[in-house]
Amino acid sequence: AQKITQTQPGMFVQEKEAVTLDCTYDTSDPSYGLFWYKQPSSGEMIFLIYQGSYDQQNATEGRYSLNFQKARKSANLVISASQLGDSAMYFCAMVLTSNQFYFGTGTSLTVIP
């Protein structure tokens, strides 16, 4: 069965510090993609970063980086230099070759001034 697990229901981080949000996945497909989405209190789903299963390097997008450890089946999101506007819900997701997407249960991040 395909599955995404986010074990941290809530996280706190001091402004300007880095934070890591955990995500593990489970699939037997050899080819897949991993994503992170941000959902602020306004409700929209904002795409942050993508990692393909065959990508050799970890993806980075500005202050976001994806720590991809294929052998451990983990795809943790690292946010550097946290800002107050980073306070939101964060969802890890996986897509398979069937173009079916699977979402984790989310991690609520609160940035403390």
Added chain:
Amino acid sequence: EPEVTQTPSHQVTQMGQEVILRCVPISNHLYFYWYRQILGQKVEFLVSFYNNEISEKSEIFDDQFSVERPDGSNFTLKIRSTKLEDSAMYFCASTQGGSPLHFGNGTRLTVT
């Protein structure tokens, strides 16, 4: 940048009524999805649509629900005989295939 648009942004309906939620996916995308999210909870998959037919549906997507792509641009979700527990945010999403899902801003459905 092209985006997925959903209308209405809010919909209030009485229990037992039918609602139609509308979506215009990004024009060159091939795969379309509906998800729902009960307030503060996880994103739940409802249905995926490709090549003018349902490719996969969840156990939530029972006979109460249907989807249509009537004119090549709109993608609609119909909920017949709404129940209180259908109150949620409904997201439409699309992708070219092998690329990130692009979400609309959602329709907040309230069933009273």
